[in-house]
Amino acid sequence: MTRKRLLIAFAAIAVLAVAAAVVVIAARLPHRGSEVAATSTPIPTRSAAPSSEEVAHTVADRFCQPTETKNAWQRSLTPYLTPEAWQLYSAVRPGNVPCAGIHDDRTPVGDQQTSTDQAFQFTASTGGPITVTLHRDTKADPWLASYINAGGQE
Incomplete structure (x- = not known):
């Protein structure tokens, strides 16, 4: 070789x-x-998005917390607010909110029940009715509060 x-x-x-x-x-x-x-444990599946009624009740309940600190109050509300509503309510002090003790007795309000806009009214132990107006751009988007009318205030 x-x-x-x-x-x-x-x-x-x-x-x-x-x-x-x-x-x-x-x-x-x-x-x-x-x-x-x-x-290994199985990967959890994503739960269904909360309904408009559930979001409205959560917003009303978190809004009507006059004894909360301002930071805690805003942190609890922020994930449920539209950017415009966040700007509107970022200056509010929870001690000035005229409601407390939200009941889960939602009532749809007027003609605002569409696939992208809904409104619900709740009663409160203190301060009168609370109306939460919700909005989403498309049916796939989450419901966010665009306005909160507390204690019959305009």
Whole structure:
């Protein structure tokens, strides 16, 4: 054999040896998903979006908390407000809110019951009726409060 063929033969043997080593090592590794699936917890499915009635009650309940600190009050309301409503209510002090103790006795209000706009009125232990107006741009968007009328105030 010539020197060139001898080097090619050694290179081929070396490549085969490396390939065999990779196969042996791979065979000893646990197979993906075989043991993990048996002990892992399933991924939770996303729950349904809250209904307009649920959002309106949550907004009314969180709005009518006159004893809350301003920061806690705003943090609890912010996820449920449109950007315009957030601007409107960011200057409100909870101690000035004329309502407390919302009852879950919602009543739809007037002609504002469409797929993108709805309004509900609730009674409160203190301060009279609370009306929450909700809006969403499309049926796929979440309901957000665009206006809150507390204690019959205009």
